[in-house]
Amino acid sequence: MNERRTEQIANRIQMLVSEILQREISDPRLNSLVVNRVDLTRDGAFARIFVSSYISDTESEDVQKVLRKASGFIRKNLAGKLDLRIVPTLRFQWDDSIKEGEEVLSALRKLKVEED
Numbered sequence: 393m394n395e396r397r398t399e400q401i402a403n404r405i406q407m408l409v410s411e412i413l414q415r416e417i418s419d420p421r422l423n424s425l426v427v428n429r430v431d432l433t434r435d436g437a438f439a440r441i442f443v444s445s446y447i448s449d450t451e452s453e454d455v456q457k458v459l460r461k462a463s464g465f466i467r468k469n470l471a472g473k474l475d476l477r478i479v480p481t482l483r484f485q486w487d488d489s490i491k492e493g494e495e496v497l498s499a500l501r502k503l504k505v506e507e508d
Contacts, residue, residue, distance in 0.1 A: 393434060398434060401432055402429075405439055405441070405470065405474070409441055410426075410427045419458055421454065421458055422455065422458060425444070425455070426444050427442070428443065429441075432480060436476065436478060436480055437481060438481050439481070441483065441485065442486075443459070444486065444488065444489065456484065459484040460484065463483075463484065
């Protein structure tokens with residue numbers, strides 16, 4: 393599969409997984425998740441889905457366990473919505489980039505206040 397096609401499929405998976413998490417899963421712990429990005433292997437067999445949320449670290453471990461258990465359900469729903477012969481195996485990975493970005497912005501704001 394060429395790079396452009398892989399990117400298009402990854403973007404479609406990102407959008408669909410977001411919708412599934414918001415609308416089709418009844419577990420409230422998963423409703424607050426944000427799908428930041430999807431990395432799809434060249435052959436389309438595996439998709440690493442980076443998710444994040446503004447929850448504590450202890451809650452994030454619990455959410456990761458729930459995601460691992462729900463990955464089959466999510467993959468099954470994807471199969472019905474994607475026009476692919478092979479639906480990739482989903483691997484969820486916690487992404488702290490949003491939280492880290494907030495910490496950096498907060499530190500910069502604090503520095504600016506101290507300068508003024």
